[in-house]
Amino acid sequence: MHTVTLLCNPAARCLESALVESLRNAWGGGEARWLSPDVAAEFSIEAVPDNQWTVWEDLQEISVDLVIQPCEARQKKMLLADMDSTMIQQECIDELAEVAGVGERVKDITARAMNGELDFEGALTERVALLKGLPESMITEVLNTRISLMPGGKQLVATMKANGAYAALVSGGFTAFTAKVAAELGFDExxxxxxxxxxxxxxxxxxxxxxxxxxxxNALEEITAQLGISEADVIAVGDGANDLGMLKRAGAGVALHAKPSVAAQCDIRINHGDLTALLYIQGYAQDDFKG
Incomplete structure (x- = not known):
């Protein structure tokens, strides 16, 4: 058995019951369960339909995300999350570059690296070199004035932790940023x-x-071993090419507002929902949310 989840941006609330019922009937699904009115609903089906991705493309046109997963073990025991453009709405290095006066040069390198066009390590060292001489105090200024959390992040971490899960923030960015973001959102490490x-x-x-x-x-392997859980027990989320390794290994790998070349390699693609989408696809209802 598989679970079909339909969801949209909670700020838009555009998921119509007629759409859910139409798709449920077309795919011979079980009774629909609404996880949040006008935002998220799910129903079970016996097998993945052949036209899954055709329907997915049609739903994208009306700002609705479609996810199909096995019913078994949907609720995960660990969250492994990227930070930049995932748990926060910005790329930290781009924001540092803006205050350093090299914003456009760095943004171009960042975009190409996240799209998989450039080697990550080489792209990172090239961008960091452009920040030479920037006062260290500017990191705090950027954190306080230019960084904002991705909607739904606090609920995602708090709800999973309230249900016994472990949360790890793993970034190709910088500890000066991850330490603050992790503390604010409640990550374990x-x-x-x-x-x-x-x-x-x-x-x-x-x-x-x-x-x-x-x-x-490596973080996926090490932390699951420490916790005594399997990689199938993990939900991972990211948006860039350097996230693909963990996204493909985790039990549920979520491409969140990802670069097209990255999303194309993932079965779970969230383009319209916020981070609460990761709760809905695990079967949590809005009434279950913490944070």
């Missing part, structure tokens, strides 16, 4: 790269080894 300084300014380099795609896979 965070891993990222460390910006090096000379005096009170950025040196233009990062500590080695650089945490990229493989580091996220």
């Amino acid at each position: 965070n891993r990222a790269n460390t910006l090096l300084t000379t005096g009170k300014s950025l040196s233009g380099d990062v500590a080695r080894p650089i945490l990229g795609r493989e580091a996220k896979v």
Whole structure:
């Protein structure tokens, strides 16, 4: 058996019951269960339909996301999350670059790296080099004035932790940012790269080894082993090419507002919902949310 989840942006509330019933009837599904009025609903089916992705494309036109998963073990025991453009709405290095006056140059490299066009490590060192001489105090200013949380993040972490799950934030960004974001959202741990300084300014380099795609896979392996759970017990979320390793290994790998080349390689694609979508696809209803 499989579960079909239909959802939209909670700020738009555009999921109509007629649409849910129409698709349920077309696919011979069980009774629909509404997880949140006008936002998310689910029903069971016996097998994945051949026209899944055709229907998915049609629903994208009306701002509705469609996810089909096995019914068994949907509720996960661990959250493994990327930070930039996932748990927060920005790319930290791009925001630092803006205040350093090299914003456009860095944004272009970031976009190409997240799309998989550039080697992550090389792209990171090239961008960090452009930040050389930036006062270290600007990190705090960027955190306080330019960084905002992705909607639904607090509910996602709080709800999963209230149900016994472990939450890890693993980023190819920087510890100066992940430490604050992890603390604010309630993550159990965070891993990222460390910006090096000379005096009170950025040196233009990062500590080695650089945490990229493989580091996220390593985190998945190490933390699941420590917890005594399987990779199938993990829901991972990210948006860039360096997230693909963990997204493909986790029991549920969610491409959230991801680059097209990344989303195309994932079976769970959330383009319209916010981070609460990760709760809905696990079967949580809005009434179950914490945070």
